[in-house]
Amino acid sequence: xxxxxxxxxxxxxxxxxxxxxxxxxxxxxxxxxxxxxxxxxxxxxxxxxxxxxxxxxxxxxxxxxxxxxxxxxxxxxxxxxxxxxxxxxxxxxxxxxxxxxxxxxxxxxxxxxxxxxxxxxxxxxxxxxxxxxxxxxxxxxxxxxxxxxxxxxxxxxxxxxxxxxxxxxxxxxxxxxxxxxxxxxxxxxxxxxxxxxxxxxxxxxxxxxxxxxxxxxxxxxxxxxxxxxxxxxxxxxxxxxxxxxxxxxxxxxxxxxxxxxxxxxxxxxxxxxxxxxxxxxxxxxxxxxxxxxxxxxxxxxx
Numbered sequence: 001x002x003x004x005x006x007x008x009x010x011x012x013x014x015x016x017x018x019x020x021x022x023x024x025x026x027x028x029x030x031x032x033x034x035x036x037x038x039x040x041x042x043x044x045x046x047x048x049x050x051x052x053x054x055x056x057x058x059x060x061x062x063x064x065x066x067x068x069x070x071x072x073x074x075x076x077x078x079x080x081x082x083x084x085x086x087x088x089x090x091x092x093x094x095x096x097x098x099x100x101x102x103x104x105x106x107x108x109x110x111x112x113x114x115x116x117x118x119x120x121x122x123x124x125x126x127x128x129x130x131x132x133x134x135x136x137x138x139x140x141x142x143x144x145x146x147x148x149x150x151x152x153x154x155x156x157x158x159x160x161x162x163x164x165x166x167x168x169x170x171x172x173x174x175x176x177x178x179x180x181x182x183x184x185x186x187x188x189x190x191x192x193x194x195x196x197x198x199x200x201x202x203x204x205x206x207x208x209x210x211x212x213x214x215x216x217x218x219x220x221x222x223x224x225x226x227x228x229x230x231x232x233x234x235x236x237x238x239x240x241x242x243x244x245x246x247x248x249x250x251x252x253x254x255x256x257x258x259x260x261x262x263x264x265x266x267x268x269x270x271x272x273x274x275x276x277x278x279x280x281x282x283x284x285x286x287x288x289x290x291x292x293x294x295x296x297x298x299x300x301x302x
Contacts (some may be wrong), residue, residue, distance in 0.1 A: 012269040014157040016183065016222075017046025017093075018262040019055075020241045020254045022230030027056035027071060031080055035087055041261045042091040047117075047156040050096040052228045052241075053164050053187040054110065056080050057100055062233045064140045072102035075113050076121040089119030094154040096161055098187040101126070103143075110142045110163055112187055117155035125150060127163040128172060135193055135235055138165070149175040157182050157268070164188045167212050167225070171292065177219035178281065182268055184219070186212060188227040191237035205238055213248035220246045220275040222266040229257055246274040 019037045024030045034055055041049050060068040075081050080099055088095045094117050101111035101124070110127035126145030130138050149172060151160040160181030166172045167186045176184060190208060192201045216223040222245055229239040242253040243264035252264035275281070291297045 013265045013267045014183070015045045015047045015263060015265050016224050016243055017041030017044065017049040018224060018226040018241045018243070018254070018264075019049065019051050020226060020229055020239055020258075020260045020262065021052065021055070022237075022259060023055075023058040023228060023232070025058065027073070027080060030056045031083060035083070037261055038084075038087055038093070038095065039091065041263065042093045044261065044263050046093060046263055048094040048096070048154065048159060048183070050185045050224050050226045051098055051187060052226045053098045053189040054100050055098055055187075058232050059189045059228070059235065059237075061138050061141055062135045062235065064137050068141065069102075069106075069108060072100040072108050074103070075099060075101045075111055075124055078102075081113050081115070081121065084113075085115050085119040085121060088115040088117060092117045092155075094156050094159070096159070096185045096187065098163060100141075107143050108141055109145060110138070111145075112161045112163060112185075114152045114154070114159065114161065116152075122152045122154065123147075123150065125161040125163070127166060129165045129169055131165040135233070149179060151176060151179040151181040157266075159183050159185060161185045161187070164190060167208070167215075170215065170218065173215035173219055177221050181221060182271060183222045183224055183266055184215065186223065186225040188225055188241075189237065190227060191235045194234050194236065197236065201238075205240065209240070209242070209250075213244045213250070216244045216246055217248040218280060220271060220278065220280060222246065222271065224264075224266075226262075229255075229259060246271050 057071050095115040098112040101109040112125045114122045128145040132139040160176035224243045226241045228237045239256045242250050254260040254262045
């Protein structure tokens with residue numbers, strides 16, 4: 001299924017495509033499943049295509065199992081990156097490809113490769129914030145990222161990438177936007193636990209969507225969020241991939257339970273106007289923010 005957004009089609013812009021899928025069993029199967037969707041998104045006009053977090057695997061972090069480390073592969077020399085580089089070059093599109101990275105010496109990362117429209121691997125982003133919650137045992141698998149918050153000038157626009165748990169941190173969005181990102185991509189794997197959905201499901205989803213729309217507003221940029229669907233173990237992934245503009249308005253959104261290709265046009269001329277009218281970067285009190293690098297700030301008293 002394809003959902004096309006026809007909002008926001010004027011001005012200097014770039015078409016973003018998000019691929020929302022239910023994961024197959026193996027990396028090879030997920031690659032075979034994803035490439036035709038990338039081709040379809042490109043045929044629909046997408047210039048920058050974002051995939052969901054760890055698109056080559058199921059979300060294996062529900063438990064601690066050393067056998068899952070066998071799913072990781074090096075980036076960019078691994079088979080998935082190499083094949084997607086060829087796809088990007090053939091279609092002339094940029095691909096944000098999140099995968100389980102085998103770095104070497106038994107060090108692993110949750111990583112996204114940024115592949116330019118000529119097939120070049122421009123670089124990679126390693127997930128900085130690593131959660132540890134019931135059914136999200138990520139600290140067992142992933143070493144925290146060490147490449148910092150980065151942006152890349154691609155053939156179709158300047159992008160920044162943050163991954164899933166990073167989406168809750170305004171500092172991550174701010175630093176990536178300050179580095180020049182016009183579009184923040186958030187590859188994601190998030191869903192409801194069956195024991196919590198009835199009582200907390202609506203509130204959890206509201207918080208997730210709202211905080212990312214807030215990042216779009218606070219940083220005067222577009223936000224593109226690709227989530228997965230389907231049930232894996234006790235987790236029902238809630239889909240609802242979306243693109244928001246700098247006003248926090250959702251200009252395209254996928255369903256909660258269907259595989260979809262989401263297409264939205266990001267109006268970069270409007271984005272420049274937004275930043276001129278609401279100059280948040282200009283008015284930041286950088287002289288007063290020293291304590292942001294501390295774990296906690298002690299009260300100063302009266």
